[in-house]
Amino acid sequence: MESAGDWCLIESDPGVFTQLIKKFGVKGVQVEEMWTFDDSIFDNLRPVHGLIFLFKYLQHDEPPHPVVKDSRLEKIYFAKQVINNACATQAVVSLLLNCNHPDVILGPELTKLKEFSMSFDPRMRGLTLSNSQTIRSAHNSMSQQALFEFDPKVPTKDEDAYHFIGYMPIDGRLYELDGLREGPIDHGPIAPEQDWLDVVRPIIVSRINVYTEGEIHFNLMALVSDRKMIYERQIQALMSETRMLGMETDDVDVEIRRLRMLIEYEDAKMLRYNQEMLRRRHNYLPFIITLLKILAEEKKLSPLLEKAKERALKKGPK
């Protein structure tokens, strides 16, 4: 892989991804983190347009299924990853550009990117993506503000080999979109009456099991329709239903109140995302220096370091 260019590392956090998508100009979607993966987890999130899986990249694993190299590539947006740190953005852009759902509005920027790059091969698509000024600046605006420029002599432990890939249904088949492969990986057909989430679940579960045994971190996020939009739509439907029937039942009332609470919860969540973003973008250096001065004046700095060393020793190496 070439140099990391001007791309920063970004966190695998649903707030970061949701805001990133908004910065691309996409409407009607958000990203939710999956804490568990049992049967009911998606019940409150449907429709789920795609999944983003973060895991530690193992150099030597072979693609589990055939890599698509045929004419399907003309229809599937698949881009080879040409720079390192862009993989989070690459995974989410790949899901969005292959998403064909009325809830999802790509907006001018991604529509342009798609139109422009569909005639290219995967490598050229990757280059086009990494050269997109809008996408790069949206991506970079999501990262923690760098306190200053410096070369980390040792790669920090969490940052090295993590990788994001996407899973989604395209034209009745399940695909894995991994920018480090030569093409999309075909996981086979989804039956007409089958929920694609039931097809992808065992694949992800077996993958998670491998990582859990090796104590490797992973993270799973879902690209879903804008929740607030869905709840508002449901309230509208309930209200017009009662209007048509000319009566209001307690059940409907309870349901509408439940939906309004969920909307409030979504609003609070978006506010929290904004707050976290302002923190991420904040330059904490003056705060840190002032705090260290205060601690130095009170002679609390050296003891603090001693304690920190003890704790670090107890935790053992690494």
Next chain:
Amino acid sequence: PPEGEGAVGGSGAPRVELGAALATPEVVSTASEPANSQRLAPHLPPAPPAAPQDDVRTTLLSPQFAQAANQFSSALTSGQMGPVMTQFGLPADVTSAANTGDMQAFFKALESASSSESGKSEGDR
């Protein structure tokens, strides 16, 4: 303890990350004392409209601050913080200690700088 000596890339020395060290109850309570929190207040992150402003405590306990503090400590131990310290008007002793990449030496220098300066210490801006 001998581990602290010459810790630049030192193999034996434990790697100290300031994020956790600055989120301990001792630090939180020291920083939250009225006089101290007043000095820190101008450096707190902004809040979006309708959200409560972060205070010293929420800041010290936030993952975003921890990340910045960890970045600070790894820059410090790689010996690249000297020039930054100069920008903050810290005395030459502190700056050169920062350049060695030894956190302990840096903290000691900061402590002796503050005690030699005590008495006339209202200006820390």
